[in-house]
Amino acid sequence: EAVVSTQSTGDRVVVEKQGQMMRHLYPIFANVGRVVPVEEKLELFGNLTEHLKSFEEEFATRATLFLGGDQPCMADYMIWPIFERIEGLPILLGEMGHKFVLPSHLKNVNSWIKAMRTTEPVKAYGFSPARMAKITKIHNETNGYDDALKESVGL
Secondary structure, eight states: OOOOOHHHHHHHHHHHHHHTTHHHHHHHHSOOSSOOOHHHHHHHHHHHHHHHHHHHHHHHHHTSSBTTBSSOOHHHHHHHHHHHHHHHHHHHTGGGGGGGSOOTTOHHHHHHHHHHHTSHHHHHHOOOHHHHHHHHHHHHHHSOHHHHHHHTTTO
């Protein structure tokens, strides 16, 4: 029987918990079949930032920059795409975008995002906030990621 380390069990819990953020995030940026009023988007974003407190606390408990310690592990990369979407919100939402920036009091989360941007896989394959916003906008207008990816090259 395989031995599962405490670290990998903890990582799995973090990944599952951060994956739950999508229920708050998705209606803010995606075409959900109805117009989501600004007030509802702001409430959802408030819920999302509240949800991020557990991620903030996880880094404080581990006292590391990444979930993997000094270097990112698979758990860091598994949840990274959620944060690419969060970073694209201020651009995607235009003049009200400034209301959708992660609060500065989430110091560990913001440090992790900055550090993840410096990793080779994210530099090679990740989307900039501008490209994420453009992809989302095109997808919402055309309902297709293939066109969105082609039209967003270079951002």
